[in-house]
Structures are given as structure tokens and as C-alpha cells.
Amino acid sequence: MGRKPTVNLNLPKGMRRRRRGDRVYYYLDIGERPRRELALGSDYPLAVKKWAELQLEKVPRNARPTFCDAATRYLAEVVPTKAPKTQDENIRQMETLQEFFGNPPAPLDDIWPVHIQQFLEWRKDVPVAANREKSLFSHVWNMARVWGYTNQPNPCTGVKGASETGRDIYVEREVFQAVYDEACQPLRFLMQLLYLTGQRPTDVVTRELKRHLATRTDGKQELIFKQGKTSKKLRVLVIGELLVVVEMVLIWKEGRPNSSPYLLVNEQGRRLSRSSLVRWFRDARLAAREKHPELDEEIAQFQLRDLRAKAGTDKADLAGDVRQAQRQLGHSSVTMTETYIRNRKGDTITPTR
Incomplete structure (x- = not known):
């Protein structure tokens, strides 16, 4: 009787694992003497599938994809x-999915809609995150079908996502000013630019000056954005208050020799980092809450990303046309903009008489 295997216990009978340099390949020992093996490839799940087809046997549970x-x-x-930010999000989301579906590893063919529902129940305390993770699971499953790992339908189909409430914060002027007064100068520049351009924090912070600021043929300048989330390209004319802020930013950079080529820099002339911004904004918000207890709740809810919604809402109000806000925000439709700014500030109406 042959020796009982002590390694590669996930391999079905007759399947061999061989390392060739930095890669691992799988083979089927067809049982002849001298030994002869058929190559099954380097992709483990597909190799097991080929093994099953050649052996005409059911794949063992511990060897299924x-x-x-x-x-x-x-x-x-x-x-x-994917975009850098999306990569970071996917990696975090995948860790959660693997914690649920990978302990122990669940064969794809044994995952059903009921298990997706159980996952959503497991993550019920964070419904927004749960829905994003469910979407990622669905895409992973669709790719697994393309790769030949499974032929089963997507178990997410027909499973309703967790109920979530959209963010409806509108930053009033006094709340903005309270935090602005406590902020350091780089954060003040960022807050002004976020509001005046209506762009996302990442798109303002991570763009280089030479790619941000351009001069038109008529002599006017414009800030050029390529939105990281949608790749939408926008050109914001540098006029009015925005012109004043941009000039202040450029003067700030001139006072810091050898500063970073990015539009916004810190006191040392280096590019703003995410960790610094988070810390600065947290400290400014905390100081503002202590100084303005009457606005404590509103200030506590304020996040930098809310300035994009404030910009769109104010733009629609001032222009009297939601399409102006749609263009500023870079939305693909008016409906999307209306949904984005709805209930932020409330509708303005006239009295009955």
C-alpha cells in the first residue's frame, strides 16, 4: 500500500504539483511505467476541472474552486x-468577503442566494459597506464564470441589498466659517477650492499644478480636472472668488522654495497627504465645536466631501437652473444631480397668500 500523503492534501487522486522556477504547475499522473504525466496548467481551479474531465470523476469537495x-x-x-482609490477600497472589501466566505473556503458551486443574504445580515450594522461588498462579490463571481471556475448563476441575483440612507448634509455658511477659522492655511485653501470648484477632495489634492492650471487663448486661466471616479474632464474658469484664491495659493507656493509641483502644498512645500488632511480637519472641527457649542451637532456631521454637495446646491439656487449644477459636478444626467442635492437644503416655496 502506498504512503499516505502529508502535503498537497487539496489535490485529487493522481494530480501532481510541480514548481518550475517562480511558478507552480499541475499534472495528471496517468499511471504508466515509466511515469508519464499530462500538463494541466498553472491555474489550480482550472487544473482541477481538467483533471475531472480526464478522469470522468466528481471533483472532491476540498479540490473544487x-x-x-x-x-x-x-x-x-x-x-x-482600476483607479488607485478603487484599488484600496477593493482590497479592504475583499478582506471582509474572504473572512465570511473563506473560513473555511467555500466552493463556488456551494454558494447560493441564501448565503448572500446571510452575509448582508452579518454586516447589517454597516449597510452601505455591505452593499459595496455585495457588488464586489457579484463582479468576482462574473469573472469566475468567465475564467471557467463555475457555471452556476450569480447568487447575488434577486437578493435585495441592505437598506441605506443617503447623506443629506447641507453645510450652512456659519458651520463652514466656524471650521474655516480654526483651520491651518493649507486646509483653508483646500476648503475654498472644494467649494468654489465643486470637485471631490481627491481630484483637487492629487493634481499637479502644470496639469491643473492652464491659460486660454483669450488670456483667462482655467483649472483643468479629470475626475478620478468617472474620468470626466472639466475646465473651471478662474474668475471671481476663485481667481482670488488661486492667486493666494500661487503666492503661498512662491514663499516655499523647491515646493512640490502639486497645486496645494503644506508649510514645508510638500504635497498634502491624506493623513495630514484627516488630522487637520479633525482638529479644526474639534476646536470649532468647543468654540461654538450652539453648532456642535452640525459641525460634528460636517465632512470635507460635503462641500461638493454644498457647491452644487448653491450653484443650482443662484443660477435657478439645476443644469448648471450638473455641469459643475460633472454628472451624466440632471436626474443624478437632482438626486444628489435633493433634501440637502430643502425647497424654497412661497406662502399660500
Whole structure:
């Protein structure tokens, strides 16, 4: 009787694992003497599938493609093609999915809609995150079908996502001013630019000056944005209050020799980092709450991203046309803009008489 295997216990009978340099390949020992093996490839799930086809046997449970197999390939091949911020989000989301579907590793063919519902129940305390993770699971599953890991329908189909409430914060002028007064100068510049341009914090902070600021043929300047989330290109004319702020930013940079080529820099002339912004804004908000207890709740809810919604809401009010806000925000439709700014400030109406 042959020796009982002590390694590669996930391999079905007759399947061999061989390392060639930095890669691992799988083979089928067809049982002849001298030994002869058929190559099954380097992708473990597909190798097991080929083994089953050649052996005409049912794949053992511990050798069937699992969610972790699909997730590993997805992280290696699909995630790197996404925007940097999306990559970071996907990596965090995948850790949560693998904690639920990978302990122990669940074979793809054994995952059903009821398990997706159980996952949503497990994550009921964070409904927004749960829905994003469910969407990522769905995409991983669709890619697993493309790769041949499973032929089963997507178990997310027909499973309603967790109920979530959209953010409806409108930053009133006094709340903005309270935090602005306590902020350091780089954060003040950022707050002004976020409001005046209506762009996302990432799109303002991570763009280089030479790609941000351009001079038109008529002599006017414009700030050029390519939105990281949608790749939408926008050109914001540098006029009015925005012109004043941009000039102040440029003077600030001139006072810091050898400063970073990015539009916004810190006291040392280096590019603003996410961790610094988070700390500065947290400290400014805390100081503002202590100084203005009457605005404590409103200030506590204020986040930098809310300035984009404030910009769109104020733009629609001042212009009297939501389409102006749509263009500023870079939304693909008026409906999207209306949904985005609805209930932020409330409708203005006239009295009955």
C-alpha cells in the first residue's frame, strides 16, 4: 500500500504539483511505467476541472474552486486595472468577503442566494459597506464564470441589498466659517477650492499644478480636472472668488522654495497627504465645536466631501437652473444631480397668500 500523503492534501487522486522556477504547475499522473504525466496548467481551479474531465470523476469537495481562488486571481488581474482609490477600497472589501466566505473556503458551486443574504445580515450594522461588498462579490463571481471556475448563476441575483440612507448634509455658511477659522492655511485653501470648484477632495489634492492650471487663448486661466471616479474632464474658469484664491495659493507656493509641483502644498512645500488632511480637519472641527457649542451637532456631521454637495446646491439656487449644477459636478444626467442635492437644503416655496 502506498504512503499516505502529508502535503498537497487539496489535490485529487493522481494530480501532481510541480514548481518550475517562480511558478507552480499541475499534472495528471496517468499511471504508466515509466511515469508519464499530462500538463494541466498553472491555474489550480482550472487544473482541477481538467483533471475531472480526464478522469470522468466528481471533483472532491476540498479540490473544487473556492471563492478564495477566484478572489486571489481577481486581486492579481482585475484590481490593478482600476483607479488607485478603487484599488484600496477593493482590497479592504475583499478582506471582509474572504473572512465570511473563506473560513473555511467555500466552493463556488456551494454558494447560493441564501448565503448572500446571510452575509448582508452579518454586516447589517454597516449597510452601505455591505452593499459595496455585495457588488464586489457579484463582479468576482462574473469573472469566475468567465475564467471557467463555475457555471452556476450569480447568487447575488434577486437578493435585495441592505437598506441605506443617503447623506443629506447641507453645510450652512456659519458651520463652514466656524471650521474655516480654526483651520491651518493649507486646509483653508483646500476648503475654498472644494467649494468654489465643486470637485471631490481627491481630484483637487492629487493634481499637479502644470496639469491643473492652464491659460486660454483669450488670456483667462482655467483649472483643468479629470475626475478620478468617472474620468470626466472639466475646465473651471478662474474668475471671481476663485481667481482670488488661486492667486493666494500661487503666492503661498512662491514663499516655499523647491515646493512640490502639486497645486496645494503644506508649510514645508510638500504635497498634502491624506493623513495630514484627516488630522487637520479633525482638529479644526474639534476646536470649532468647543468654540461654538450652539453648532456642535452640525459641525460634528460636517465632512470635507460635503462641500461638493454644498457647491452644487448653491450653484443650482443662484443660477435657478439645476443644469448648471450638473455641469459643475460633472454628472451624466440632471436626474443624478437632482438626486444628489435633493433634501440637502430643502425647497424654497412661497406662502399660500
